[in-house]
Amino acid sequence: MIDEKTIQIKLQLINYELLMTTSPMSENLYEKLSYQISGLLESSFLVIYLFDQWTNSFFLKTKNIQQNRILLNQMIYDPTLTYRRAIADEQKLRINDNDLFTVSSSHMNYQLIPLKPTNGPIGMMVVGMENGSAISEGIQQVIRKEVELLLDYIYIIEQRDKNEKKNQVLFDMISHFLNLKTKTEIFTEIITALKKVYPNFDFYLHLSQEYEKNTDLPVKLLEIRNDVQSSSSTAFLTAEIQIENQLDANMTYVYAPLAGQQGVYGVLQIIIPKLLDIPKAEVDYISRFANAAGKAIESTTLYLNSKHLVSDLTMINDLIHQLNSNLNLTEITKIIRNQITLLCAPEEIGFVYNIQENTRLFETLEGSTAFFDTVEGKGFIKYLLGEVELQQEAIFSGEFKLKSEDIPFRSIMAIPMENSGSINGLVIILHRKPYAFSFEQYKLLQSILRHSTLAFINTILKEKLQKAASTDYLTQLFSRNYLDKKIVEHMKNGEYGTLILFDIDDFKKVNDTYGHYIGDEVIKQVAEIIMSTIEDRDIPARWGGEELAVYLPNTEIDEAVQVARNIGDQVESFTEPRVTLSAGVSSWSNKRKVTPKSFFIHADKALYEAKGFGKNCVVRYSVDENTDELIRE
Structure with a gap:
């Protein structure tokens, strides 16, 4: 050899x-x-x-x-x-x-x-x-x-x-990023490039922000827990690649932070179906790849945020313009509710106002959904009020659980309406599905309600002042001026109506016997009976002194007489001390010209005749085409 x-x-x-x-x-x-x-x-x-x-x-x-x-x-x-x-x-x-x-x-x-x-x-x-x-x-x-x-x-x-090919894939990916405008397009490009470089591996993008869930992309929401420090969360928090060998699964996991200039937007997880020592050159390439992907996600996020910000500001500006256009509380609540529904499609919306400190007494405004009128709903409102007062901040949860009560809602936003350092109201938004609301939706709703609170407060105060001006302090019935105004308006636009005037019989004797305080209590008792007997459309008022009145729009005189009898019977049966009522009833119709003044005079005349007939009775002023007459019922 x-x-x-x-x-x-x-x-x-x-x-x-x-x-x-x-x-x-x-x-x-x-x-x-x-x-x-x-x-x-x-x-x-x-x-x-x-x-x-x-x-x-x-x-x-x-x-x-x-x-x-x-x-x-x-x-x-x-x-x-x-x-x-x-x-x-x-x-x-x-x-x-x-x-x-x-x-x-x-x-x-x-x-x-x-x-x-x-x-x-x-x-x-x-x-x-x-x-x-x-x-x-x-x-x-x-x-x-x-x-x-x-x-x-x-x-x-x-x-x-190989490096030329891998670098070409990286270059092509970065070049394609320039023409992409949505996160879904960016994620698709990242996964496509990864499959070209590592065709035998699996991948996941763990993102720190909300993403479009109705896609087939391997994308997950990044979970960071205080009790468990995973390799994924470590990579996110330290912005450094983490490599994890799982002996029992015979796999190697690589976690590369998706880092941009302003922060880390998630973690790229590469799953290798073997245990191996990854060469440093490969780790460096993965790092460069993840950084390029992170910068693209950051750029797209900033672009979309700027568009959303302009859109949100425009929407808030339009909303505030609507709220400041002299609307009533019902109209304001409806506008806010519609906006919330468009933004996040909740199952329940509650508007809570007039919160009393320490007692947690509150009012549920019209426009709230039915759940908040239930016993369960009112109890839940009290719980949320307590939590907001304790934490001094809004509640935002995608996996809500309450041990003491079986509340079916998992997604909750409870956003306070604050003014001058105090909580005046609370808007509660609920959904049974976990994580139904995004953080971006929560922040936008906070901004909307912050801008809407002043309009709410001003409208509520205005309506309270209007109510005070049109309401009798003692009985909480409407004032005489308010009743006159409503009757005149209805006689211009309606077809017919009826007025009942009540007078408490021998009221002076009640004052002389029991005192004026008890006399006031008797008037309040009669007012409560009237309010509990009439319908929502009817208008009760204090006519003056011990005289009370009810206007019944679109009601025939025979029906009004029956209402007067029912009220008289209940007053006689349920007042303490017991009193009776005299009542005069008059009506108007657009078939025969009757002025508001004559309409009032007819009712007053009928009441006077009821007193003359011996009290505790009803007299109506009947009007036909030929004669006017008083009839005792």
Whole structure:
């Protein structure tokens, strides 16, 4: 056999010729190299295996080796890394025949030459020799040295090509970002690029902000918990890549922060279906990839936020303009409710006002949904009021649970309406579905209600003043002026109506016997009976002193007489001290011209006649086309 020096020179010539005639990226290079060295050593066969760390296997680079009925395995699986460590640690390399051969020969002597190039994967050369011949240790070292030099060069060329391809994917992705305007488009581009670079891995984007959920993209909301410090949350909080090997699952997880110039917007999770040590160059590439993705997410987020901000400001400006256009409380509540419904489509909306400090007494405004009129709803309002007062801030929860009561709502926003440092009201927004409301919706509603609170307060105060001006302080019935105004308005626009005037019989005797305080209490009792008997459309008023009145729009006189009788019977039965009423009833119709003044005079005349008939009775002033007459009922 030729000497070591000659072997070295010839190997160098073989390597040079191969590199000049064959592309380092060509599979034929390993075929030619193996064939040339095998001929040089006069061996029966010679093959090269290289280790793939992604699969923990040695792959046969020299294909179609089947000589002298010997068949080598295309892959040697090394799950425990026994063979790899032996090569790396310069130990004696021994391969199990079953791992190496599919078909072997007892007449063939084979030798293993470990390959440990400076760069690139380790490997081994398998040389088959017949007739008991063997390759000396010195020649093995020469072969190993020259082949390792060639593998170093091939690896550098391969890595340069791979890096060019990966960098091209990264460049293309960044270029495409310039034309994308939505987050969904950005996420799609990121996942598409990842699949090109790592086709055998799985990926998730864990995002710190709300995202479009009705897509098939592998996107999740990032969860950061105080009790558990996961690799994902660590990557997000430290803005550094985290690598986690899970031995029981035989997987490697990479968590790369999606960082922009102003912050971290989430974490890219790469799932590798093997346990492996990721090369530093690969980690650096993943970091560059994640940073590019993070900047794109940031840019799109800022762009969308600016659009939303302009839209929100315009909407708030329009809303405030509407609220300041001299609306009543019902109209204001309706506008706010419609806006809330458009923004987040809740199942229940409650408007709570006139909150009394310490007592937690409140009013539920018209426009609130039915739930807040129930016992359960009112109890829930009291609970939320207590929490808002305790925390001195709004409540926003996507997974709400109340131990003491079975509340079916999981998504809750309870936003106070504050003015001059005190809580004047509370808007409660509910949904049974968890996380039904986004943080952006919550912040926008806070802004809307902050701008709306003054309009609420001013309107409520105005209506209270109007009510005070049109309401009798003692009885809480309407005032005489208010009643006159409403009757005049209805006589202009309506078709017919009836007026009942009541007078408490012998009221002076009540004052003289029991005192004026009890007299006032009797008037209040009569007023309460009147209000409980009439319908919502009817207008009760204090006419003056012990005289009370009810105007019944669109009501015939016969029906009004019956109402007067019912009120008189209840007053006689339920007042303490017991009193009775005299009543005069008059009506008007657009079929016969009756002025407001004559309408009032007719009712007053009928009441006077009722007093003259002996009191505790009803007299009506009947008007037909020919005569006017007083009739005792």
